[in-house]
Amino acid sequence: MNIIEIKNLKVHYPIRSGFWNRITDEVPAVDGISFNIRAGETYGLVGESGSGKSTTGKSVVGLEKVTSGSILYKGKDITKKENRRRLDYNRDVQMIFQDSLSSLNPRKRIEDIIAEPLRNFEHLSKEDEKLRVLQLLDIVGLDADALYKYPHQFSGGQRQRIGVARAVATHPKLIVADEPVSALDLSVQAQVLNFMKRIQRDFGISYLFISHDLGVVRHMCQNIAIMNRGRLVEIGTRDDIYNHPLHIYTKRLLAAIPETNVDQRAAHRASRLAVEQVYQDEQATYYDHDGKAFPLVAVSPTHSVALPEKLAQQLAQAETKREAQA
Amino acid sequence: MAENFNQHSDISAADLTRLSQEAKAEATPSTARIIWDEFKADKPALVALVVVVGFIAFVMIASLFIDTPKMMETNIMNYFDRPGTNGLWLGADSGGRSVAQQLIVGSRNSIGIAIGLTVISSTFGICWGLISGYYNGYVDWGMQRVYDFMMMLPMTMMIIVLVTIIPHYNAITLTLIFSIFYWEGTSRLIRSRTLAESEKDYVAASKTSGTSNLKIIFREIMPNISSLIIVDTTLSFAENIGVETGLSYLGFGLPTQTPSLGTMIANANDPNNITQYWWTWLPAALEIIILCLSISYIGQVIRRAADSSQRQGAAD
Ligand SMILES: Nc1ncnc2c1ncn2[C@@H]1O[C@H](COP(=O)(O)OP(=O)(O)OP(=O)(O)O)[C@@H](O)[C@H]1O
Numbered sequence: 001m002n003i004i005e006i007k008n009l010k011v012h013y014p015i016r017s018g019f020w021n022r023i024t025d026e027v028p029a030v031d032g033i034s035f036n037i038r039a040g041e042t043y044g045l046v047g048e049s050g051s052g053k054s055t056t057g058k059s060v061v062g063l064e065k066v067t068s069g070s071i072l073y074k075g076k077d078i079t080k081k082e083n084r085r086r087l088d089y090n091r092d093v094q095m096i097f098q099d100s101l102s103s104l105n106p107r108k109r110i111e112d113i114i115a116e117p118l119r120n121f122e123h124l125s126k127e128d129e130k131l132r133v134l135q136l137l138d139i140v141g142l143d144a145d146a147l148y149k150y151p152h153q154f155s156g157g158q159r160q161r162i163g164v165a166r167a168v169a170t171h172p173k174l175i176v177a178d179e180p181v182s183a184l185d186l187s188v189q190a191q192v193l194n195f196m197k198r199i200q201r202d203f204g205i206s207y208l209f210i211s212h213d214l215g216v217v218r219h220m221c222q223n224i225a226i227m228n229r230g231r232l233v234e235i236g237t238r239d240d241i242y243n244h245p246l247h248i249y250t251k252r253l254l255a256a257i258p259e260t261n262v263d264q265r266a267a268h269r270a271s272r273l274a275v276e277q278v279y280q281d282e283q284a285t286y287y288d289h290d291g292k293a294f295p296l297v298a299v300s301p302t303h304s305v306a307l308p309e310k311l312a313q314q315l316a317q318a319e320t321k322r323e324a325q326a
Numbered sequence: 327m328a329e330n331f332n333q334h335s336d337i338s339a340a341d342l343t344r345l346s347q348e349a350k351a352e353a354t355p356s357t358a359r360i361i362w363d364e365f366k367a368d369k370p371a372l373v374a375l376v377v378v379v380g381f382i383a384f385v386m387i388a389s390l391f392i393d394t395p396k397m398m399e400t401n402i403m404n405y406f407d408r409p410g411t412n413g414l415w416l417g418a419d420s421g422g423r424s425v426a427q428q429l430i431v432g433s434r435n436s437i438g439i440a441i442g443l444t445v446i447s448s449t450f451g452i453c454w455g456l457i458s459g460y461y462n463g464y465v466d467w468g469m470q471r472v473y474d475f476m477m478m479l480p481m482t483m484m485i486i487v488l489v490t491i492i493p494h495y496n497a498i499t500l501t502l503i504f505s506i507f508y509w510e511g512t513s514r515l516i517r518s519r520t521l522a523e524s525e526k527d528y529v530a531a532s533k534t535s536g537t538s539n540l541k542i543i544f545r546e547i548m549p550n551i552s553s554l555i556i557v558d559t560t561l562s563f564a565e566n567i568g569v570e571t572g573l574s575y576l577g578f579g580l581p582t583q584t585p586s587l588g589t590m591i592a593n594a595n596d597p598n599n600i601t602q603y604w605w606t607w608l609p610a611a612l613e614i615i616i617l618c619l620s621i622s623y624i625g626q627v628i629r630r631a632a633d634s635s636q637r638q639g640a641a642d
């Protein structure tokens with residue numbers, strides 16, 4: 001069952017100028033994307049910086065004014081403010097922000113930060129509220145003495161935990177996690193990812209997991225969408241994306257995953273350069289005249305690529321043949 | 327739903343008091359405490375604070391015991407008495423009126439107007455700036471055009487014209503007239519900081535937490551620019567003492583039978599007074615200099631307290 005259905009979503013930022021503040025130009029940050037998130041799964045949204053991932057995530061939680069398209073939740077289009085209000089939408093859909101420091105109000109104590117959604121959506125008694133905050137801190141692995149401290153007194157990893165605690169406070173059904181670990185070092189990344197998984201298991205939450213790093217996404221997501229310049233270039237299961245990538249942009253992202261095995265560094269570097277070369281040479285085939293990706297076509301029930309239909313089928317066949325030989 | 331959390335955390339209601347007491351012991355000091363520590367660490371600032379607060383309290387209380395109409399009566403016997411003669415500490419002016427008493431009542435009037443003006447214009451300017459900066463869109467556009475219009479008006483001339491047109495005015499109407507023209511600087515300053523602050527993710531987080539716009543503006547954003555607000559308010563207080571004083575000096579402030587620091591300094595318009603009868607204007611001039619310097623010094627200390635990286639006091 002789908003918890004969220006995104007249909008042909010477009011977010012164009014207006015550029016205003018002049019005395020009358022008229023719209024003179026637009027930045028198509030998100031340019032017609034569609035995908036569905038199933039209940040209980042972690043859906044990965046991957047792309048390089050500036051590809052429109054955060055904008056998509058913010059649209060899903062209702063922070064962004066959508067230009068056109070729809071986002072369906074419980075059959076209602078939540079791009080309309082009225083529907084969001086009626087559904088108490090943000091009680092069910094919450095967000096973990098990219099920058100943990102900026103997402104916590106520096107002038108508020110941790111207790112007030114975590115209790116904010118509770119105060120607006122659940123109206124608990126003072127005792128119950130405090131108890132709930134303490135439990136949330138416990139769940140994300142922080143001590144009770146964090147209660148009356150301020151955000152700057154915590155490390156980056158601890159702050160991200162506070163962000164997670166706030167996001168799960170109202171027991172939401174979907175959490176948009178916008179690069180929740182990209183500001184953290186590797187060991188802390190693993191910790192935070194692990195307890196995000198634990199929370200997901202315990203509470204049955206779905207994640208829209210945004211990242212620029214296919215290495216991280218591999219551990220978290222069952223389904224993945226690759227985003228490039230505001231459009232999706234490839235959608236598929238983890239296996240489709242990692243083992244049978246068809247779009248050159250996906251291949252390039254995969255080649256960019258750092259190789260940890262020292263012995264194979266040289267070989268890895270060579271293959272990365274080869275992929276880069278192919279990317280430069282074949283851009284004309286994979287993008288239209290304006291440098292935009294084509295509409296998605298399905299090459300298997302789970303796997304779609306942004307290519308002209310014939311080319312996509314050819315590529316898929318070539319891929320299966322290569323598989324068979326190997 | 328609550329059961330769900332109970333299930334996944336060992337903490338129960340029984341631990342509540344113990345844990346929150348533990349947390350209290352670890353709590354960080356409040357802002358007022360930090361500012362006070364900063365004053366204690368900077369002795370000259372403490373002196374400035376005592377001078378300003380003490381002086382304001384003194385003139386407010388002392389002026390209650392002075393009968394102003396009687397004080398303003400001409401007493402030819404005391405014509406330009408030197409300080410110390412006839413029981414007049416600071417001497418008398420051309421009308422034989424006590425300079426010391428005029429100084430007290432005049433300070434009360436001038437400081438009272440400055441406080442009133444600061445409260446009204448800063449409150450208005452802060453609200454205007456916060457709202458304009460937060461709703462950047464048509465609201466902001468409209469509010470900025472009003473701002474531009476107000477900035478276009480020649481302020482001092484408008485005040486002089488208004489004062490001349492209005493037949494009977496007193497300290498309160500004067501304060502209101504000034505207030506119309508003195509909120510712009512504050513509003514622009516607050517708006518630019520609010521624009522930057524509204525972009526931050528904690529505002530977005532408050533929105534997804536279901537907090538209303540007004541609450542976000544005044545409870546989330548405003549505390550984050552509080553240091554700017556305090557510093558700006560302190561400095562405009564120092565400046566506002568000068569506003570009334572300057573206009574009264576020019577003869578467009580308070581009516582002549584009401585003494586103020588400005589009317590007293592206006593004594594210096596007479597070259598005789600400047601050289602011979604210095605006591606008629608010098609005390610008021612010195613008072614303004616000392617007050618304004620002290621206030622801006624206090625403003626700096628508060629700014630330092632608000633900006634944790636510059637603190638001198640043993641905070642945290
Ligand atoms: N408020 C805005 N006004 C105008 N353009 C914007 C605005 N916010 C984002 N953009 C533009 O939209 C595009 C997509 O931005 P977005 O933040 O969604 O990228 P992202 O994929 O999250 O990148 P990153 O990995 O760096 O976070 C960028 O080109 C950016 O310049």
Ligand SMILES: [Mg+2]
Pocket residue numbers: 053054055098178
């Ligand atoms: Mg982003």
